[in-house]
Amino acid sequence: MPELPEVETIRRTLRPKLAGLKFTGVRIYLPKVIAAPAPEHFTAIITGKKIIDLQRRGKYLLFGLTGGYTLIVHLRMTGSMVYREKTGPSSKYTHVVFYLDNGSRLFFADLRQFGRLWLLPVGSPDGPPGLKNLGPEPLDKSFTREIFEKKLHCRRTRIKPLLLDQSFIAGLGNIYADEALHRAGISPEHPANTLTHRETTRLYRAIRDVLQEGIKNRGTSVRDYIDGEGRAGRYQEMLRVYNREGQSCLKCGNQIARRKIGNRSSYYCPACQK
């Protein structure tokens, strides 16, 4: 599942390859993945546009194009964006192929077909609602411990579902939320507004640490995730709770548990997460 570290890794692998290239065309095999505009307009608009830069916001990839347009991509769970110079093996999960003016191609593939693309003028109201309502970037300098604490204190909900709420904080998904809570020693069911000053500090650091470690290790490839060059990440080898139900906690030795919290499965250590 591409979360912040995976999307950031894709951005870093794609940006040097794509910057300055021009789209010469696009082939859409599964029209429904184009959220906006209508596929025929999408094709017409993107052809001839040059890629100026590639940014990330939360789990969104933002391709800055000439003419004031942005190509917005959300990979959801199994989406990928891979750059290839030569024609590679294209799978049945490839839904969009972008042709570039150096002869290379950019492939959007997605097994579960949940990922979506938008091609819109900057500031258009037709973008994904989630992007407009996105919370702060956890790795940004402006996201301070004080701001985090303030935001936590006015929410009574359990901490795990809150960390997954993209309008509260951007970029965390199930894997990194569980890892951060374990690292901070906080139960996923702990109410947000009753976290102590020390717990808040630990959680703030844990969130930033796990995200940075994820990026350093080029992302987590539990199943499908690959970067912009088609390569898997390494962080799955370093996970301490996610996907480790029944195995022993690397901190205290007790068994890692798994249960549904807010309709999402959570992995945690009942002994050392309070």
Add this chain to the structure above:
DNA sequence: ATGACGTCCTGCCTGC
């Protein structure tokens, strides 16, 4: 504000 639930979709796992 909060939570529950359905929707999208396919591969994989379990149970018979």
Add this chain to the structure above:
DNA sequence: TGCAGGCAGGACGTCA
């Protein structure tokens, strides 16, 4: 061995 059914999951809309 084969098949049916359930499960997982990110965002988002709807409803209570």
